[in-house]
Amino acid sequence: MIVLSAFRYRIYPKLEQEERLNRSLLSLCHLYNDLKAEEMRRYREERKSTPLTRFRRLALDARKQNDELETIYSQVVQNVGDRIDGAFKNFFEGRARFPKWKKPHRHNSLTYPQSGFKLNPTKGLLLSGLGYVRIFVHRPLLGRVRRLTIKREVGEWYAVFITERDASNKSPLEDIPIEKVRGADIGLDKFVTLDDATSTEYPEFLRTYEGKLRHIQHHFNHKVKSSKRRHELGRWLAMLHMHVKRQREDFQNKLVHQVFTANDVLVLEKLNVSGMLRNHTLARAISDASWSRFARRAVLKAESLGKHTVFVDPWGTTQFCRNCLQWVPKDLSDREHSCSNCGEMIPRDVNSALLIKRLGILRSPPSDGGSSLAEQGPLPSLREMVGPSVEAGSRRS
Numbered sequence: 093m094i095v096l097s098a099f100r101y102r103i104y105p106k107l108e109q110e111e112r113l114n115r116s117l118l119s120l121c122h123l124y125n126d127l128k129a130e131e132m133r134r135y136r137e138e139r140k141s142t143p144l145t146r147f148r149r150l151a152l153d154a155r156k157q158n159d160e161l162e163t164i165y166s167q168v169v170q171n172v173g174d175r176i177d178g179a180f181k182n183f184f185e186g187r188a189r190f191p192k193w194k195k196p197h198r199h200n201s202l203t204y205p206q207s208g209f210k211l212n213p214t215k216g217l218l219l220s221g222l223g224y225v226r227i228f229v230h231r232p233l234l235g236r237v238r239r240l241t242i243k244r245e246v247g248e249w250y251a252v253f254i255t256e257r258d259a260s261n262k263s264p265l266e267d268i269p270i271e272k273v274r275g276a277d278i279g280l281d282k283f284v285t286l287d288d289a290t291s292t293e294y295p296e297f298l299r300t301y302e303g304k305l306r307h308i309q310h311h312f313n314h315k316v317k318s319s320k321r322r323h324e325l326g327r328w329l330a331m332l333h334m335h336v337k338r339q340r341e342d343f344q345n346k347l348v349h350q351v352f353t354a355n356d357v358l359v360l361e362k363l364n365v366s367g368m369l370r371n372h373t374l375a376r377a378i379s380d381a382s383w384s385r386f387a388r389r390a391v392l393k394a395e396s397l398g399k400h401t402v403f404v405d406p407w408g409t410t411q412f413c414r415n416c417l418q419w420v421p422k423d424l425s426d427r428e429h430s431c432s433n434c435g436e437m438i439p440r441d442v443n444s445a446l447l448i449k450r451l452g453i454l455r456s457p458p459s460d461g462g463s464s465l466a467e468q469g470p471l472p473s474l475r476e477m478v479g480p481s482v483e484a485g486s487r488r489s
């Protein structure tokens with residue numbers, strides 16, 4: 093199986109390089125809008141949508157007539173045609189809303205689709221039309237590079253390489269010993285509890301930051317549009333968002349890495365939206381949001397390491413005994429699971445993690461050995477194991 097991974101490095105363009113990049117982004121932004129206008133005109137007048145090849149040709153024609161575009165590597169200009177084509181395809185096929193007009197301050201990236209760049213260990217990153225740019229390669233670049241995107245993020249610059257790797261050497265699920273399988277429970281106070289009774293707290297500083305973000309966002313939303321104060325707050329907000337995003341990524345990356353270093357399979361609950369709406373508290377919302385990000389990260393990490401992520405139905409995983417499957421109702425304040433049927437007494441989070449693991453092991457492996465979300469059939473669920481008698485009274489808290 094071929095997996096695509098992104099490798100992101102900070103780059104430090106010189107002042108004149110940065111000015112060039114800023115100018116390039118601006119003219120590519122205008123080009124994007126011109127191409128969008130062309131598609132809309134064509135659709136209105138000729139009732140035809142514009143094919144990708146025409147978008148690309150239009151982009152290259154525009155390059156010949158525009159001094160600024162002419163200084164940009166031709167494939168980068170042509171890639172704007174691909175972007176607008178993709179945006180309309182996503183719209184027509186129901187995956188996205190109608191493409192927006194790009195605003196210059198929102199147009200923050202340009203892409204070298206195949207060539208026009210070279211990574212040199214001593215001189216830096218060579219970008220066609222720009223020269224060598226200093227780059228900080230903090231981790232090795234693995235795999236075959238497919239494309240490069242240069243990004244501007246709140247005044248900082250990044251190079252994102254998309255590479256292709258063969259990860260088909262992962263072992264099939266049924267060959268993995270049970271001690272290499274970990275069940276993980278979501279928690280409000282503990283971020284994650286594993287079935288081996290180890291747990292990790294959600295960092296307090298992230299909680300604080302996320303609360304603060306909401307607070308500033310609220311202020312920002314109530315300021316007069318295009319006022320100076322709003323502009324200042326917007327900048328501040330963007331910086332804070334970036335900071336929190338990085339801290340969170342760092343925390344989650346380390347956690348996922350730790351889990352997959354020691355284990356081969358991670359079993360997680362698949363959160364359902366209806367359940368999230370029922371538990372409508374701020375703490376719950378933040379926890380659910382960071383949990384879905386964590387789950388996504390786990391899937392990506394597992395793929396790149398040749399390991400597995402398995403999802404199960406969260407129904408009942410807090411309410412049943414992991415040992416005898418007796419219904420042991422609890423509310424949120426009950427921290428212990430104590431079963432009147434078999435006498436099992438363990439922390440509730442560990443009981444849930446063990447149940448989740450038990451469900452995960454049940455799952456029959458897909459025939460091709462893949463473990464991505466799309467490839468999984470119906471999720472293993474406690475419903476089938478406990479029968480209908482208890483269903484009416486039980487609920488997930």
Ligand SMILES: [Zn+2]
Pocket residue numbers: 413414415416417418431432433434435436
């Ligand atoms: Zn029991």
